Amino acid sequence: MNDKHTQDKPNEAPHDSASEDKLAEIRQLIVGPERARLASLEERLDNPKLLARDISGILPEAVVLRSSQDKKFATALTPTLEEVIRSSIKRDPKTLVSALFPVMGPAIRKAITETLRGMLQSLNQALEKSLSVDGLKWRLEAMRTGKSFGEVVLLHNLAYRVEQVFLIHRETGLLLQHVVGAEIAFQDADMVSGMLTAIQDFIRDSFGVESENVIESIQIGEFTVWVTQGPELVLAAAIRGTAPEELKLVFQETLENIHLEQSRTLESFDGDTAPFEGSRHHIEACLQTRYKEKKQKTSPLLWVVLAVLLVSLGAWGFFSVRNHLLWADYLEKIAAQRGIVVTETGKRDGRYFIAGFRDPLAVDPSTLLGASKLDPEKVQSRWESYYSLHPEFVIARARNVLNPPETVSLELQDTVLHAAGSAPHRWIEEVRSLVHVIPGIAGFRDEDLVDTDMQTLAASKKWIEEHNLFFPEGAAGLVAGQDDTVRALAKEIRTLQDRARLLGKGFSVEIKGHTDRSGSEEYNLVLSRERADFVRSVLVAEGLGGISMKTVGAGHSEPLREEVTVQDRESNRRVSFNIILTDASPPEGDGP
Amino acid sequence: MIQKKICMVGAFAVGKTSLVTRFVKSIFSEKYLTTVGVKIDKKEVRLGDAEVTLVLWDIAGEDNLTQMRMSYLRGASGYLLVVDGTRPGTLETAITLQKKVDEFFGKEIPFVLLLNKRDLADIWGLADETVGALVERHWTVMETSAKTGQGVEEAFLALTRMIVGASGTAMSTGERHIGIVCDP
Numbered sequence: 033m034n035d036k037h038t039q040d041k042p043n044e045a046p047h048d049s050a051s052e053d054k055l056a057e058i059r060q061l062i063v064g065p066e067r068a069r070l071a072s073l074e075e076r077l078d079n080p081k082l083l084a085r086d087i088s089g090i091l092p093e094a095v096v097l098r099s100s101q102d103k104k105f106a107t108a109l110t111p112t113l114e115e116v117i118r119s120s121i122k123r124d125p126k127t128l129v130s131a132l133f134p135v136m137g138p139a140i141r142k143a144i145t146e147t148l149r150g151m152l153q154s155l156n157q158a159l160e161k162s163l164s165v166d167g168l169k170w171r172l173e174a175m176r177t178g179k180s181f182g183e184v185v186l187l188h189n190l191a192y193r194v195e196q197v198f199l200i201h202r203e204t205g206l207l208l209q210h211v212v213g214a215e216i217a218f219q220d221a222d223m224v225s226g227m228l229t230a231i232q233d234f235i236r237d238s239f240g241v242e243s244e245n246v247i248e249s250i251q252i253g254e255f256t257v258w259v260t261q262g263p264e265l266v267l268a269a270a271i272r273g274t275a276p277e278e279l280k281l282v283f284q285e286t287l288e289n290i291h292l293e294q295s296r297t298l299e300s301f302d303g304d305t306a307p308f309e310g311s312r313h314h315i316e317a318c319l320q321t322r323y324k325e326k327k328q329k330t331s332p333l334l335w336v337v338l339a340v341l342l343v344s345l346g347a348w349g350f351f352s353v354r355n356h357l358l359w360a361d362y363l364e365k366i367a368a369q370r371g372i373v374v375t376e377t378g379k380r381d382g383r384y385f386i387a388g389f390r391d392p393l394a395v396d397p398s399t400l401l402g403a404s405k406l407d408p409e410k411v412q413s414r415w416e417s418y419y420s421l422h423p424e425f426v427i428a429r430a431r432n433v434l435n436p437p438e439t440v441s442l443e444l445q446d447t448v449l450h451a452a453g454s455a456p457h458r459w460i461e462e463v464r465s466l467v468h469v470i471p472g473i474a475g476f477r478d479e480d481l482v483d484t485d486m487q488t489l490a491a492s493k494k495w496i497e498e499h500n501l502f503f504p505e506g507a508a509g510l511v512a513g514q515d516d517t518v519r520a521l522a523k524e525i526r527t528l529q530d531r532a533r534l535l536g537k538g539f540s541v542e543i544k545g546h547t548d549r550s551g552s553e554e555y556n557l558v559l560s561r562e563r564a565d566f567v568r569s570v571l572v573a574e575g576l577g578g579i580s581m582k583t584v585g586a587g588h589s590e591p592l593r594e595e596v597t598v599q600d601r602e603s604n605r606r607v608s609f610n611i612i613l614t615d616a617s618p619p620e621g622d623g624p
Numbered sequence: 625m626i627q628k629k630i631c632m633v634g635a636f637a638v639g640k641t642s643l644v645t646r647f648v649k650s651i652f653s654e655k656y657l658t659t660v661g662v663k664i665d666k667k668e669v670r671l672g673d674a675e676v677t678l679v680l681w682d683i684a685g686e687d688n689l690t691q692m693r694m695s696y697l698r699g700a701s702g703y704l705l706v707v708d709g710t711r712p713g714t715l716e717t718a719i720t721l722q723k724k725v726d727e728f729f730g731k732e733i734p735f736v737l738l739l740n741k742r743d744l745a746d747i748w749g750l751a752d753e754t755v756g757a758l759v760e761r762h763w764t765v766m767e768t769s770a771k772t773g774q775g776v777e778e779a780f781l782a783l784t785r786m787i788v789g790a791s792g793t794a795m796s797t798g799e800r801h802i803g804i805v806c807d808p
Contacts (some may be wrong), residue, residue: 204629204699205664206679219651222627226664226679227652233695234660303628303676303701 141316145214152182183215186323192273193321198225199290199308200266201301205229208265208308211315228268232259262287264298269318279320286314355406359384362404362411369395371420385412391420393428419471426472433470434463440481447474457485457535485535492528493611496521496541500592500606501567506551508562510570521609522574528611529579540580542610543568547588548601561585567607627677628787629699633692633725634706635717636685639740642770643706644682647777657684662696669784676784686717694728702734702787704779709739709767712749734786736764738779743769 076082098105120128170188174181195216199209207225212218232247250257256275260267260283267287271279290311291298297307366372366386371394376387384406390397397415401408419429423444430442430449440453449467451460460483467476499521502511510518525541532539545564547556564583571581590608593600632640641654641663648665656663667678681700686692697703705722708714718737726732737758739750758765764782768775 201699204627204679204701205681206627206629206699220649220666222666222677222679223649223651223664226629226681227656227660230660230662230664230681230696233693233698234662237693237695303626305625305627 189324190273191322191324192271192275194269194271194319196270197315197318198268199315200225202264202266208305209312209315213319260284260287262291286318289314358404358406365400370422371425383410383412387414389418390415391425392417393425421472430470449473449476451478452480454482454484457483489531492524496524496609500608503563503605508566518570522571522576525576538614538616540612542582544584544586544608546586546606548604549588549595553587556587557585560587563607628701629679631681631683631697631700631703633703633721634685635714638706638708638714639770640682640706644680661693667780669780697728702783704738705735706738706740709741710744710747710749736779736783739767742767742774743771
């Protein structure tokens with residue numbers, strides 16, 4: 033526009049240059065200032081630099097004004113800002129990171145602290161009511177240490193926690209920076225730092241360790257101090273719990289970063305710790321905490337306990353069932369026994385008991401118990417004696433009392449005892465008097481019982497009666513050679529006498545003389561009587577004087593054989609014997 | 625914040641520990657002295673507007689049997705050399721120690737000589753001329769009593785001034801040269 037105006041002038045010049053000049057002068061005078069202002073305004077509007085300067089003057093106010101009206105400005109700006117941030121990160125992320133770091137660190141920590149505090153509280157509440165063994169133990173610990181219960185619980189669930197970190201100037205031992213985790217009590221860090229350094233010196237001096245080497249860790253129980261050494265700086269971290277080795281790398285890197293950042297400050301360090309405030313975030317990053325992972329799998333101890341429990345339960349069950357079965361079996365066996373009456377069974381104070389009546393002749397229950405595999409200690413027995421009337425027991429009892437010889441068999445029919453076989457006379461007599469006092473026996477029958485003493489008596493009688501003594505023809509003396517027979521007869525008669533006495537019987541011997549048919553009857557009667565008397569005298573001579581002996585002459589009326597031969601006649605010339613038994617004993621000294 | 629490591633150096637039983645016990649902040653028991661041979665304490669001193677934290681290394685005293693652990697001196701900015709005014713022998717020890725310290729550092733570092741136990745005037749054993757000789761050597765000498773507190777705060781302050789001045793930190797330099805404090 034300016035150019036336009038200047039070009040106008042030559043175009044008007046041909047008409048009247050002088051007046052034109054004047055006019056221009058007047059115009060200049062009248063509108064000159066306006067023109068200049070106009071030109072300046074145009075300049076300001078057209079020149080971007082000036083325009084920018086102008087807008088910059090009102091931009092903040094404009095932004096404030098617009099922002100107060102609506103949110104369009106923010107909306108319009110958002111994509112640009114996003115783009116700006118993105119390109120800034122792309123170019124150099126560090127710029128933004130370092131800009132944000134001081135804000136982010138505390139923000140994150142604050143958030144974590146808040147969360148932790150909330151967690152502690154909820155844990156407190158949750159555990160306040162729980163009464164587990166651990167709960168009680170931890171509660172005691174909380175009381176003892178003065179910590180809150182939740183904190184104690186948390187400590188026990190803590191894998192590790194870096195509680196404090198000291199950044200120490202290596203040479204002087206002066207503390208440059210110190211960070212402490214939330215809610216952790218700590219001592220004056222300046223002094224602790226000094227003492228840590230002193231202890232390092234002390235150990236180096238005391239044990240002659242090279243000065244380059246340092247203690248890397250100090251451990252007291254669950255508490256560890258890890259010391260990371262740099263050329264100028266020392267980083268000491270107080271850790272509760274078991275920290276992984278990787279953490280050492282973190283400390284190492286931290287220390288390296290600080291060395292790098294503070295190399296200038298460290299060169300001229302004279303005790304001013306203020307510059308190290310800038311490295312605080314590095315150290316704060318070291319305050320790491322890790323909790324124990326919840327164990328998904330059950331502790332092996334629990335399995336062992338469970339297994340033991342199961343085994344003991346099984347064993348208990350097994351033994352209890354086994355005992356029960358054994359007991360039932362035992363009871364069944366006892367009940368099946370004759371002569372045993374069970375009146376009461378049961379279990380008392382962990383022991384079985386059984387009570388009842390038992391015939392002394394019945395099976396001893398203790399032998400059954402022994403055979404039952406039951407622990408005898410576990411069984412209490414009380415047996416009262418009684419007499420069983422079962423035939424088996426009555427017979428057994430009779431046998432016990434009567435002690436019969438083997439030749440006798442006893443049998444009980446109803447309540448009557450029948451004896452059979454053979455037995456000595458005395459035993460039979462005893463039985464007759466005893467049998468009625470045996471419980472269960474009402475009567476005694478012995479028809480089938482042979483008295484052996486009677487038998488031998490009869491045998492003696494028979495033997496004597498079967499023997500004869502022989503005589504020569506017409507004489508009353510014995511045929512020679514019969515002395516043995518005479519002696520045997522005398523002996524047998526004596527035996528018979530003993531047996532008869534035993535049986536309470538009396539007896540007499542009838543000596544009968546015989547002849548053959550030769551001679552007259554009268555003569556033969558006399559001869560036969562003589563022969564009998566002779567034998568009697570012989571027997572008396574043999575010592576049988578005390579025995580009642582009668583002599584009889586039978587003549588030839590009772591021949592032994594029909595007389596056909598000489599031998600027949602010889603046989604008939606004899607004396608025979610007859611034993612006469614009586615129930616009463618014979619009067620002593622019955623003479624001839 | 626300015627921190628300085630300073631040491632308490634002196635013969636056995638000259639009262640180093642008593643000096644710090646009454647005037648400093650302490651968390652460690654005296655047991656450390658006999659076991660580790662050093663005890664760390666802290667003392668805050670105001671110098672004008674500046675606050676200086678002195679980390680005090682109270683080093684176990686030297687006697688015929690025990691040598692002082694020189695390594696504890698490392699990094700110290702200055703030290704209080706303590707003498708028992710009632711035992712002239714401890715001054716000898718102090719003089720020897722001062723030499724040893726200088727040798728250890730390879731240069732002279734700021735220190736203040738404290739003639740302690742001034743309260744025991746009756747048995748005071750240091751001759752004026754002996755002390756005077758040290759003053760002539762430009763030693764800073766102060767009389768103190770851990771019992772009455774006489775001169776203790778001043779001693780810490782004096783040493784701090786010397787250290788801060790020597791390290792070149794901007795401080796009012798008017799008090800750079802400490803007056804030699806002697807009882808009349």
